[in-house]
Amino acid sequence: SRGVWCVAAVLSRYTRARRSSLAPRFSDSGTTGEMTTLVHNLIDGYHDLMDNKSDPRVNHWAMMSSPFPTLGICLFYAYFSKVLGPRLMENRKPFDLRRVLIFYNLIQTVFSSWIFYEYMMSGWYGHYSFRCQPVDYSYSPMALRMANTCWWYYFSKFTEFFDTLFFILRKKNEHVSTLHVVHHGCMPMSVWMGMKFAPGGHSTFFALLNTFVHIVMYFYYMVAAMGPQYQKYIWWKKYLTTMQMVQFVMIFAHQFQLLFIDCNYPKSFMVWIGLHGVMFLFLFSDFYKTRYSGKKPSKNEGACMPVLNNKQNGKIANGKTAHYTNDYSAVYSSCYSNGVNNGYMTSNSNGTHPLNSCATTEGDESRKVK
Numbered sequence: 001s002r003g004v005w006c007v008a009a010v011l012s013r014y015t016r017a018r019r020s021s022l023a024p025r026f027s028d029s030g031t032t033g034e035m036t037t038l039v040h041n042l043i044d045g046y047h048d049l050m051d052n053k054s055d056p057r058v059n060h061w062a063m064m065s066s067p068f069p070t071l072g073i074c075l076f077y078a079y080f081s082k083v084l085g086p087r088l089m090e091n092r093k094p095f096d097l098r099r100v101l102i103f104y105n106l107i108q109t110v111f112s113s114w115i116f117y118e119y120m121m122s123g124w125y126g127h128y129s130f131r132c133q134p135v136d137y138s139y140s141p142m143a144l145r146m147a148n149t150c151w152w153y154y155f156s157k158f159t160e161f162f163d164t165l166f167f168i169l170r171k172k173n174e175h176v177s178t179l180h181v182v183h184h185g186c187m188p189m190s191v192w193m194g195m196k197f198a199p200g201g202h203s204t205f206f207a208l209l210n211t212f213v214h215i216v217m218y219f220y221y222m223v224a225a226m227g228p229q230y231q232k233y234i235w236w237k238k239y240l241t242t243m244q245m246v247q248f249v250m251i252f253a254h255q256f257q258l259l260f261i262d263c264n265y266p267k268s269f270m271v272w273i274g275l276h277g278v279m280f281l282f283l284f285s286d287f288y289k290t291r292y293s294g295k296k297p298s299k300n301e302g303a304c305m306p307v308l309n310n311k312q313n314g315k316i317a318n319g320k321t322a323h324y325t326n327d328y329s330a331v332y333s334s335c336y337s338n339g340v341n342n343g344y345m346t347s348n349s350n351g352t353h354p355l356n357s358c359a360t361t362e363g364d365e366s367r368k369v370k
Helices: 002-053 068-088 098-124 141-159 161-169 178-197 204-225 228-259 267-293 326-331
Strands: 300-304
Touching: 068 161, 068 178, 098 141, 098 161, 098 204, 141 161, 141 178, 141 204, 161 178, 178 267, 204 228, 204 267, 228 267
Parallel strands: none
Antiparallel strands: none
16 A cells, blocks of 8 residues: 555655646647737737728729838838938939929929819818818719829829938938928828728818818929029018918818817827927927027027138039038038029139128928928
C-alpha cells in the first residue's frame, strides 16, 4: 500500500505540473480567439459601413469605393512635402515658374468659380435652408447635381497639392509649414467622408464658403505672379487671412446650431465639420498673429539687400542674382528698385539697389496656408 501511495503522489504531482504548464497555452488560445473575433468584427463593420451605410448613388464613382486610395495619396503628399521633395531639390537650382504660376492660378480661379456657381444653383441659391438642410438621397436631377458638385469639390482638394509642389520646385521650403501640410493633407480625406455618406445638405455650406475664399485667393496669387507693376492692385493682402478666419467662424457657427435644432442631418458630420472649423480657426489665428503682429528683431525693414559679390553670393550670372546667403537674408529685406515677380528677383537696369526705391515681395507669404 505504501508503494501505491507513492505512485499516486507522483502521478498527482505530475498532473498538477502538467496543468500548470498548459495553463498559459489555454490562456493564449483564448486571447488569440478574442483578437480574431475582434478583427472579424472590425472587418464586418467596415464592409457594412461601406456597403450599407454609404450613399449608393456614389459607390461606383471615381475614388469612392474605398477610403484607402485617398488616404494613401494624402500620406504620400505629407511625406513628399516634408521629406522627399526638399531632398530631391537639395542640390538643384530652383525652377523659374512665373508663367506656370500665372496660368495655374488662373485655372484654379475659374475652377473654383464654377464649383461655387454649381453649389449655388444646385441648392444654396434657392431651396436650401441655412437653419436645417437634410441630405436629398433621391435620384432627382437637382439632388444628383449637388452630389456631382460635391465630387468636383473633393477633386479640387487634390489639385491644390500643386501649391505645395510649386513651393518645393522653387526651393521655398519655408513656406511649406506644418500648418500648410496639415491643412492640405487633411482636406481630401475629410471631404471624402462627406462625399461618401452625405453628398449634399447642411455641411455643403462649408464647401460653398471655402470655394468662395479660394476664388479670391487664387485671383490674388495670379495678380501677384504677374510682377511688381501689379502690386498696387493687391494692397488687400493682409485681409486674406482675416477672410479665412471669418470663414471658419461662420462654418462652426452654422454647424453647431444643429445642437439646438431638431434636424434630420447626421450629427456625426455636423460635429466633425464644426470641430474642423474650430481647429483651423485657432491655427490660422496663430499664423495671423505671427505674420502680422509679431516683431522681427533682426530684420532691417528699411534697407534693401546690398549688391553681393561672387564670394558672398556664390553665383551671379547675366546680371541676375540667383541665390542669397542666410546672413544677408536675415538682416535685409528682399526688395529691389525694379521689383519682385512673385518671389523672383529680377536684375536692375542700373545694376544698383537704391535704398529708397524698394518693392516688397508679394504673393508668397500669404500662400503658406489657405
